[in-house]
Amino acid sequence: MYLAILWHFHQPIYRRPQSKAYVLPWVNYHATKNYRQMARLVEETGYPCTFNFVPCLLDQIEDYARGLALDPYQLALELPPDRLGPFEIERLRKLAPKGTGEAELQAKALESLFSPLDRIPADKFERFELQRRIHRDLIPDWVRLGREGKAELTVTPYYHPLLPMIFDAEAAGSERPGISFRHAEDGRVQIRRARAHFKETFGADPRGMWPSEGGLSQEVAAAIADAGFSFAVTDENVLWKSLSGSHERKQLYRPYLASGLAVFFRDRELSDLIGFTYQHWNARDAVADFLRRLDERRPDCNERSVVVLALDGENPWGTYPENGVPFLRELFHRLGRHPGVTPVFLGDYLAGHPPAEELALAPGTWLGNFSKWSGTPAKNSAWAVLSRARHACGPVEEILIAEGSDWFWWFGDEDTEEFAFLFDSYIREAYHRTGLPHE
Numbered sequence: 001m002y003l004a005i006l007w008h009f010h011q012p013i014y015r016r017p018q019s020k021a022y023v024l025p026w027v028n029y030h031a032t033k034n035y036r037q038m039a040r041l042v043e044e045t046g047y048p049c050t051f052n053f054v055p056c057l058l059d060q061i062e063d064y065a066r067g068l069a070l071d072p073y074q075l076a077l078e079l080p081p082d083r084l085g086p087f088e089i090e091r092l093r094k095l096a097p098k099g100t101g102e103a104e105l106q107a108k109a110l111e112s113l114f115s116p117l118d119r120i121p122a123d124k125f126e127r128f129e130l131q132r133r134i135h136r137d138l139i140p141d142w143v144r145l146g147r148e149g150k151a152e153l154t155v156t157p158y159y160h161p162l163l164p165m166i167f168d169a170e171a172a173g174s175e176r177p178g179i180s181f182r183h184a185e186d187g188r189v190q191i192r193r194a195r196a197h198f199k200e201t202f203g204a205d206p207r208g209m210w211p212s213e214g215g216l217s218q219e220v221a222a223a224i225a226d227a228g229f230s231f232a233v234t235d236e237n238v239l240w241k242s243l244s245g246s247h248e249r250k251q252l253y254r255p256y257l258a259s260g261l262a263v264f265f266r267d268r269e270l271s272d273l274i275g276f277t278y279q280h281w282n283a284r285d286a287v288a289d290f291l292r293r294l295d296e297r298r299p300d301c302n303e304r305s306v307v308v309l310a311l312d313g314e315n316p317w318g319t320y321p322e323n324g325v326p327f328l329r330e331l332f333h334r335l336g337r338h339p340g341v342t343p344v345f346l347g348d349y350l351a352g353h354p355p356a357e358e359l360a361l362a363p364g365t366w367l368g369n370f371s372k373w374s375g376t377p378a379k380n381s382a383w384a385v386l387s388r389a390r391h392a393c394g395p396v397e398e399i400l401i402a403e404g405s406d407w408f409w410w411f412g413d414e415d416t417e418e419f420a421f422l423f424d425s426y427i428r429e430a431y432h433r434t435g436l437p438h439e
Helices: 026-045 055-065 072-078 086-095 102-111 124-147 163-167 169-175 184-202 218-226 236-242 268-280 283-296 321-336 346-352 377-393 397-402 405-410 417-433
Strands: 002-009 049-053 151-155 231-235 256-258 261-266 306-312
Touching: 002 026, 002 346, 026 049, 026 055, 026 124, 026 321, 049 055, 049 124, 055 124, 055 184, 072 086, 072 102, 086 102, 102 124, 124 151, 124 184, 151 184, 151 346, 163 169, 163 184, 163 218, 184 218, 184 397, 218 256, 218 261, 231 236, 231 306, 231 346, 236 261, 261 306, 268 283, 268 306, 268 321, 283 321, 306 346, 377 397, 377 405, 377 417, 397 417, 405 417
Parallel strands: 002 049, 002 306, 049 151, 231 261
Antiparallel strands: 256 261
């Protein structure tokens, strides 16, 4: 069997409109702690992986690399300790391990930004220089890994919109928000701009796409194909909803053709074990369990079958011992020599094994349904706000940003005030830009 692993790198827009002032520190945090770690482990082990990028994340990494980001969390890290006030201390607590005393809060918060792979200097100012160097080198390192064939690079629509609902909110079925939202033209813009940004950044056209939240429909697949992409990846639940008749596991391990686009479907169990379960195991036992489960899939596979894993490449590691380094090393080393398993890039697999079966896609996401983005009063209210603003203002930049999936994911949850603030800020700026009164 073939095995393809896709790591999705994604953060929404955290800066205020028309500004480089950041409200949350997570691009800064993940850039030094997780994105560089993943690139280094792939290079160290020689295991081929696919890295998928959201263009608005790349934009924000560039802000930090060029020293343009105005980040109050970074300021709290750099201030002399005797000048830390209540607001700076509150920010540092978001970064430092829980239970850190105030006397060591700043030092521990700064340490938290680095991977165990890094040799962290003892001197505070040398740590800041290491941080700046990581920011500067991150995108060039990805460019090099792609050019040298050590990693496959793919992309997501520009501001991470949930495309089936942007094309037509009715796609959410029973979770639809109860308002009319159908702006396929916005989705196409986000797809085309992602492709152009990828080429500008990495010097080549992307072959593939992880659509935001794995969100696909037949209409979305056609738009991705029309933009020049060869393949997309989504969740197996989309396959099971799309197939008629009885379902067999072996149907999962091959691509299908949907409106001219080759579509791969991830093995949800294997992906989610890495994302949500194995952090509670020791590394050797976790990888042994993973390999056992992979071997159990052999009766459903033949020499052409491809098992696809797709999951976040940044968020799981904070709950793993040593930020996931022992697990990932063990996984890559043992997968690389596991009998009967051939690592592959999705684009390379497709070149030798084009899909033979047409499929009419049912709308779906990596969760299967749309319940994390629509269907509750808070989420539906946000869709109504967006719908009115889009009708009034047109597809200005701020509306495209407000179409991102993250705002809707968090609406209704506790301690997500910054997300609500950012969403509202971009809606307000859309009205301001077009000279219209905000309702």
